[in-house]
Amino acid sequence: MKPLIRLFFRGLRVVLGPFMLMFEVLSRQKPVQRTPAHQAQVDQDCERLVLYHFKTCPFCIKVRKEMHRLALPIAKRDAQHDAHNKADLIQGSGRDQVPCLRITDATGLVQWLNDSGAVIAYLNQRFSVTA
Numbered sequence: 794m795k796p797l798i799r800l801f802f803r804g805l806r807v808v809l810g811p812f813m814l815m816f817e818v819l820s821r822q823k824p825v826q827r828t829p830a831h832q833a834q835v836d837q838d839c840e841r842l843v844l845y846h847f848k849t850c851p852f853c854i855k856v857r858k859e860m861h862r863l864a865l866p867i868a869k870r871d872a873q874h875d876a877h878n879k880a881d882l883i884q885g886s887g888r889d890q891v892p893c894l895r896i897t898d899a900t901g902l903v904q905w906l907n908d909s910g911a912v913i914a915y916l917n918q919r920f921s922v923t924a
Contacts, residue, residue: 810849817854824864825922832864835920839867841897844912845882847873852909853892859913863920867894 827835844860844867846853860867870878872891883889886905894906894915906912 806849813849813851813854817858821858822862824861827864827922835864836866838920839865841899842867843870843895844868845870845872845878845886845893845895846891847871850891856892856894856909856912856916859916863916863922865916865920 842865844853844856846857846869848871850873857869870881872879872882872889872893879889882891882893885895885903886893886907888907890907892909892912894912896904896906896915898904906915
C-alpha cells in the first residue's frame with residue numbers, strides 16, 4: 794500500500810509541478826528598487842546566504858517569490874535531486890526539511906533557518922526597503 798501511495802503523490806507532483814512553477818513566475822511582484830550602491834551592498838551580504846529548496850515545494854515557492862520581490866541574489870541548492878546538497882542540509886540543520894536558509898556570518902558561524910515563515914521574516918527584517 795505504501796508504494797502505491799508514493800506512486801500516486803509522485804505522479805501528482807509530475808502533473809502539477811509545471812503549473813506550480815508557471816504560477817510562481819506569473820505571480821511574482823515587481824522587485825524593489827535600490828540605489829546601485831545599496832544594491833551592491835545587498836548583493837555582497839547575500840553571498841553568505843544559501844537557500845536549500847525543492848523546486849515544486851509550495852513553501853519554497855513562497856520563499857523564492859519573496860527573494861525575487863526583495864531583489865536578493867541568494868544562491869539556491871536543490872536538495873531534492875542532488876544527493877550532495879541533501880547530505881549538506883541534513884548534516885547542517887539536522888533534518889531534510891525545506892526551505893532552509895543557511896546563514897554564515899562574518900566570523901564564519903553558521904545558522905540554519907528551517908521554516909518558510911522564519912526565512913521570510915528574516916529576509917524582510919534584514920533586507921526590507923523602507924520608503
